[in-house]
Amino acid sequence: MIPAAFDYERAESVEQAVDLLGKHEDAKLLAGGHSLLPLMRLRLARPSFIVDIDRVAGLEYVKETGAGLEIGALSRMAVLARDETLWKHCPLLAHVCGQVxxxxxxxxxxxGGSVAHGDPASDPPTALLTLDAEFVIRGPSGERTVPASTFFKSVFETDLGQQEVLTAIRVPKLAAGTGWSYQKFHRRAIDWAIVGVAALVERSNGHVGRAAVGLTNMGSTPLRSGPVEAAMAGGEASSVSLRAAAEHAPEGASPVSDTNASSEYRLELSKVLVRRALEEALAR
Ligand SMILES: Cc1cc2nc3c(=O)[nH]c(=O)nc-3n(C[C@H](O)[C@H](O)[C@H](O)COP(=O)(O)OP(=O)(O)OC[C@H]3O[C@@H](n4cnc5c(N)ncnc54)[C@H](O)[C@@H]3O)c2cc1C
Structure with a gap:
């Protein structure tokens, strides 16, 4: 289908984008366009004004910030999937970007578009939630930082205000000895996850120190699985029962039923994928 009519302006800076958003009540930012344009073609989104930020300079980078990394919001998945700094300090995210x-x-x-879109079936938001990422947001009253844990509100709903631009994402560098995994279950390589699971497992002296487990497409937002994390923490790495921990995966999740899978199927599948993710993370 052809999108409804809209006006268009290309912003040269974040400040100009914020300004333009303020002038049009239903204006929308356009970055890579791979989520917004399909929605417009289906007329599920009908913004009357598009603010194109795709060529705003200075928002495509990965840089070290001491204990962490900062990633510019306009960084492309393909670039992040082969970025050496990201692979060295945050391989989970580099790998997940390569799965999109x-x-x-x-x-x-x-x-940035993936995060701002707020689709619970997207892969990078789950990885970022699992990594305890922070999002840097610029709006009319300046800059603010929001943790991933409070950013995602519901399906296609985030903490971003109408006149705000996500400019950067901050993630901690993974501690030495941290194993990681992302298990994505889908029918074809191009598809979104029917269910996805991100896992980080910190080991020291043969013990599991801390585990972080995130779930894709298991609710209205990306989710952290607190019960699985609690079941993993503190145990001996060799004897911790991954199967028993993975059994907790469905707790707190409420996946939808759709043409790909029923809710019940997703709940069962999450146990299998959590076990595989924990196994791979512990083996890494
Ligand atoms: C065929 C196909 C397959 C796909 N498969 C997957 C997949 O397997 N896994 C997956 O995770 N994703 C998948 N995607 C989604 C893809 O990753 C999206 O393009 C991405 O999620 C959105 O990024 P974008 O730059 O294209 O954003 P856009 O489409 O330009 O924007 C998306 C939304 O975010 C807003 N926005 C964009 N940038 C900003 C910003 N900096 N600040 C504030 N708001 C902003 C826009 O206003 C819009 O509402 C797929 C898409 C297609 C077309």
Whole structure:
């Protein structure tokens, strides 16, 4: 279908984008366009004004910030999937960016667009929630930082205000000895996850120190699985029962039923994928 009519302006800076958003009540930012444009073509989104930030300079980077990394919001998935700094300090995120869609999608889609879109079936938001990421947001009253744990509100709903631009994402560097995994279950390589599971497991002296487990497409937002994390923490790495911990995966989750899978199927599948993710993370 052809999108409804809209006006368009290309912003040269974040400040100009904020300004333009303020002038049009239903204006929308356009980054890689791989989520917004399909919605407009289906007329599920009908913004009357598009603010194109795709070519705003200075928002495509990965830089070290002491204990962490900062990633510019316009960084493309394809670039992040092969970024050496990201692979060295945060391999979970580099790997997950390489799991998004196909090469064509990854060369257009931005990490900021993925986060701002707020689709619970998207892969990077789950990885970022699992990593305890923070989002840097610029609006008319300046800059603020929001933790991933409070950013995602519901399906396609985030903490971003109408006149705000996500400019950067901050993640901690993974501690030495941290194993990681992302298990994505889908029918074809280009598809979104029917269920996805991100896992981080910190080990020291043969013990599991801390585990972080995130779930994709298991509710209206990306989720952290507190019960699985609690079941993993503190045990001996060799004897901790991964199967028993994984059995907790469905607790607190409320996945939808759709043409790909029923809710019950997703709940069962989450146990299998959590076990596989924990196994892989512990083996890494
Ligand atoms: C065929 C296909 C397959 C796909 N497969 C997957 C997949 O397997 N896994 C997956 O996770 N995703 C998948 N995607 C989604 C893809 O990753 C999206 O392009 C991405 O999630 C959105 O990024 P974008 O830069 O294209 O954002 P856009 O489409 O430009 O924008 C998306 C939304 O975010 C807002 N926005 C964008 N940037 C900002 C910003 N900096 N600040 C504030 N708001 C902003 C826009 O206003 C819009 O509402 C797929 C897409 C397609 C078309």
């Amino acid at each position: 869609g196909d090469p064509q999608v990854r060369h257009r889609a931005t990490i």
